[in-house]
Amino acid sequence: SNSRKGSAPSKMAVKKKIAIMTSGGDSPGMNGVVRACVRMAIHMGCDAYCIYEGYEGLVRGGDLIRKMEWHDVRGWLSEGGTLIGTARCMAFFERAGRLAAARNLISQGIDALIICGGDGSLTGADRFRAEWPSLIEELQASGEFTAETLEHYKHLNIVGLVGSIDNDLSGTDATIGCYSALARICHAVDLIEATASSHSRAFVIEVMGRHCGWLALMAGVATGADFIFIPEKPREDNWREEMCGIVDHHRKLGKRKTIVIIAEGALDRQGNKITPDMIRDLLADKNGLGLDTRITTLGHVQRGGTAVAYDRMLATLQGVEAVKAVLDATPETPTCVIAITENKIVRKPLMQAVQDTKKVARAIERQDFDEAMSLRDAEFSEQYRSFMMTTAVQMNEHLMLPEKERMKIGFINVGAPAGGMNAAVRAGVAYCLSRGHEPVAIYNGFAGFARHHGDKPLGAVRDFDWLEVDGWASKGGSEIGTNRELPSESGMETIANLIEQYKFDALFLIGGFEAFHAVCQLRKARDQYPSLCIPMTLLPATISNNVPGTEYSLGSDTCLNELVEYCDKIKQSASATRRRVFVIETQGGRSGYVATLGGLGVGASAVYTPEEGISLEMLAADVQHLKSVFAQDKGQSRAGRLILINEKASRVYTAKLIADILRDEAHGRFESREGIPGHMQQGGVPSPMDRCRAVRLAIRCIQHLEQFGRNVHNRVKTDPMSATVIGIKGASVVFTPVQKLEEDETDWPNRRPKAAFWRDMKEIVDILGGRPQYHHPE
Ligand code: ATP
Numbered sequence: 001s002n003s004r005k006g007s008a009p010s011k012m013a014v015k016k017k018i019a020i021m022t023s024g025g026d027s028p029g030m031n032g033v034v035r036a037c038v039r040m041a042i043h044m045g046c047d048a049y050c051i052y053e054g055y056e057g058l059v060r061g062g063d064l065i066r067k068m069e070w071h072d073v074r075g076w077l078s079e080g081g082t083l084i085g086t087a088r089c090m091a092f093f094e095r096a097g098r099l100a101a102a103r104n105l106i107s108q109g110i111d112a113l114i115i116c117g118g119d120g121s122l123t124g125a126d127r128f129r130a131e132w133p134s135l136i137e138e139l140q141a142s143g144e145f146t147a148e149t150l151e152h153y154k155h156l157n158i159v160g161l162v163g164s165i166d167n168d169l170s171g172t173d174a175t176i177g178c179y180s181a182l183a184r185i186c187h188a189v190d191l192i193e194a195t196a197s198s199h200s201r202a203f204v205i206e207v208m209g210r211h212c213g214w215l216a217l218m219a220g221v222a223t224g225a226d227f228i229f230i231p232e233k234p235r236e237d238n239w240r241e242e243m244c245g246i247v248d249h250h251r252k253l254g255k256r257k258t259i260v261i262i263a264e265g266a267l268d269r270q271g272n273k274i275t276p277d278m279i280r281d282l283l284a285d286k287n288g289l290g291l292d293t294r295i296t297t298l299g300h301v302q303r304g305g306t307a308v309a310y311d312r313m314l315a316t317l318q319g320v321e322a323v324k325a326v327l328d329a330t331p332e333t334p335t336c337v338i339a340i341t342e343n344k345i346v347r348k349p350l351m352q353a354v355q356d357t358k359k360v361a362r363a364i365e366r367q368d369f370d371e372a373m374s375l376r377d378a379e380f381s382e383q384y385r386s387f388m389m390t391t392a393v394q395m396n397e398h399l400m401l402p403e404k405e406r407m408k409i410g411f412i413n414v415g416a417p418a419g420g421m422n423a424a425v426r427a428g429v430a431y432c433l434s435r436g437h438e439p440v441a442i443y444n445g446f447a448g449f450a451r452h453h454g455d456k457p458l459g460a461v462r463d464f465d466w467l468e469v470d471g472w473a474s475k476g477g478s479e480i481g482t483n484r485e486l487p488s489e490s491g492m493e494t495i496a497n498l499i500e501q502y503k504f505d506a507l508f509l510i511g512g513f514e515a516f517h518a519v520c521q522l523r524k525a526r527d528q529y530p531s532l533c534i535p536m537t538l539l540p541a542t543i544s545n546n547v548p549g550t551e552y553s554l555g556s557d558t559c560l561n562e563l564v565e566y567c568d569k570i571k572q573s574a575s576a577t578r579r580r581v582f583v584i585e586t587q588g589g590r591s592g593y594v595a596t597l598g599g600l601g602v603g604a605s606a607v608y609t610p611e612e613g614i615s616l617e618m619l620a621a622d623v624q625h626l627k628s629v630f631a632q633d634k635g636q637s638r639a640g641r642l643i644l645i646n647e648k649a650s651r652v653y654t655a656k657l658i659a660d661i662l663r664d665e666a667h668g669r670f671e672s673r674e675g676i677p678g679h680m681q682q683g684g685v686p687s688p689m690d691r692c693r694a695v696r697l698a699i700r701c702i703q704h705l706e707q708f709g710r711n712v713h714n715r716v717k718t719d720p721m722s723a724t725v726i727g728i729k730g731a732s733v734v735f736t737p738v739q740k741l742e743e744d745e746t747d748w749p750n751r752r753p754k755a756a757f758w759r760d761m762k763e764i765v766d767i768l769g770g771r772p773q774y775h776h777p778e
Helices: 030-043 054-060 095-107 119-141 147-151 178-199 214-223 239-253 276-284 299-303 309-328 350-366 369-375 378-391 421-435 445-451 466-470 492-501 513-527 556-573 593-602 616-632 655-666 678-682 688-706 713-718 738-745 759-769
Strands: 017-022 047-051 065-068 112-117 157-162 202-207 227-229 258-263 293-297 336-341 344-349 408-414 438-442 461-463 506-511 536-540 580-586 606-608 641-646 671-675 723-729 732-737
Touching: 017 030, 017 054, 030 047, 030 112, 030 309, 030 759, 047 054, 054 095, 054 119, 095 119, 112 119, 112 309, 119 147, 119 157, 119 350, 157 309, 157 350, 178 202, 178 214, 178 258, 178 299, 178 309, 178 688, 202 214, 202 276, 214 227, 214 258, 214 378, 214 688, 227 239, 239 258, 239 276, 239 466, 258 276, 276 293, 309 336, 309 344, 309 556, 309 593, 309 759, 336 350, 344 350, 350 369, 369 378, 378 421, 378 688, 408 421, 408 445, 408 513, 421 438, 421 466, 421 506, 421 688, 438 445, 445 492, 492 513, 506 513, 506 688, 513 536, 513 723, 513 738, 536 688, 556 580, 556 593, 556 641, 556 678, 556 688, 580 593, 580 655, 593 606, 593 641, 593 759, 606 759, 616 641, 616 655, 641 655, 655 671, 688 723, 688 732, 723 738, 732 738
Parallel strands: 017 047, 017 112, 112 157, 157 336, 202 258, 202 293, 227 258, 408 438, 408 506, 506 536, 536 723, 580 641, 580 671, 606 641
Antiparallel strands: 047 065, 336 344, 438 461, 723 732
């Protein structure tokens, strides 16, 4: 397409015909995959094809295999399901079907195949790959193709992408679609909780997952459910007593609602199915708990709708990676599947991933549940422990530490509110209580801490009330209050004295850049104030995601969801007027993360970040680009186009000014408007990802503090690990000393990390948006 003038493909030499298909159950994000693959393939100078109706299309061929152009996938990021269709295909289980598939690929000249689907689809892909040489032999023997033609197709270049709502493939932390399904589930549970509480009812909620309990587990963690049932880890034989015991305990504490989440595939240790009816009967038993109990089976709503921001990002980045993998492949490279480990997109051998997944199902059949759990990724079993820790609080004697190891830990929120702050506090408190620690709430940040004695108390220092805290799992904002003030502003001496007065053994901070700055100050002040020689750690929480030491902060996922939803609506509103560009101002401080990831999620035409700045030349190039886009637009576009600009991208060019410039330059060819979602970006109810990560990371933080124990002033003074930030960096979760961060990794004037790990994503937004590559004059 001409709209892509100026972005020279960098790999013209290897022109390939790359086909993309979606298969198995549909999942949100599949359309994002297709869009990314089609456009990246074209960008790399290749031809892109779509195979409609999954393996059915591959077997039947004909017009189910279609060449795709750049504009064919416009707007697909915001669409749910899969627009190229998917189907169950019996024929592909047979060799004859796979032979037909090979024939269709070769006769269309297609030499690479990208398949996005669940474990069944990838098993089929792996089988196809393994059998390929013999299929080629057969096609040659039958004389359908000459040996010369077949020479080019000796190796099937195939790459897998995991699209599934179940998150059931071993080797990847998340499948494309699973966080969208989780969002639907958590939304439903949040709604049910209100009515459950009102009537003091119990609800048994059945979620999808025949062999995989990821959805049930994560929904349990995110909503703070009372009990869960998953296939990989059946409860002990006394599960009836155990469940009733926990529910009874919670009810006695004063809880008015009971939520039990069960995966479709839930089993007991003997391999017998556990059904929602069985659970209802137990909870409702007149001789036992006698709760008014209802069953809700969520069913297909879990698949529904448009993808959350995370799935759009995953779909886009993995789609791009799949095309790169296709182009990198040699006959020697093993066939790969694109996976994600923590925050890092990686290629893994397809065969291995498929085999490991099969092993889980077999282990469950054999009732070897330890094996089944060990085959799931590390996050899965960690989250399982997190769930147990935060639900059956103080019910496990063996978790209690000996008296002398128990600590008094101060909890404090610093900076602006961010989704997940409350979930983190809740999990931290639960963990503390389970271990015998004393968690203490410091209300309203350092400002509240310093001034809660005076005439006008601003905050308070109080023990947590577990019943109250237990209700915070899905609450937005900050229940203990947060404040931007730094310890230096509150008075370092006052803070140091208070820490001494309250005999805190450790400090757990949750917050954004101010919180990071606060830890740096407290650490530096240790020389002067010995009471500050206690271990302290920060769990980053800010929508701007600008805290050094991590690639992810709590609240940033919630923010991106809000932003993407807002942009989708704005974009659609243009469908009547058609030719309209919206210039949307995003939050993010001096970090372009939110704008860039938002742009990735909505398919922005341009993204302006503080890191890059905005120049007159850049604007001029984008105006030209938009003009040519609209000039060629023969009415096929049904929605507007978007430009995302970070609030601090430029001191001169604001969203409004850019919109005005565009309108003026367009000479009536298109319209332009600005939009500012503002504080809406903080989100209402935090996203499940923010809530689940809050739980997991908060527990890790307390465990980290716990290692130090009490009265360790001298050790703390010399150990850099005594003042840290927890973070997700690439493929791992790590604690980094603030000393290292403040000295080496922080861009202080701009209040952000020196390195922006998401830089490459900016380039991808530009490539997939068809934006001409703008080169800065050095
Ligand atoms: P999900 O479980 O998320 O719905 P899936 O990809 O696992 O997705 P399946 O229905 O198991 O969905 O598989 C989709 C298609 O893949 C099948 O209809 C079939 O065409 C093909 N397929 C699955 N397993 C095999 C196999 N062992 N051999 C050949 N083809 C297979």
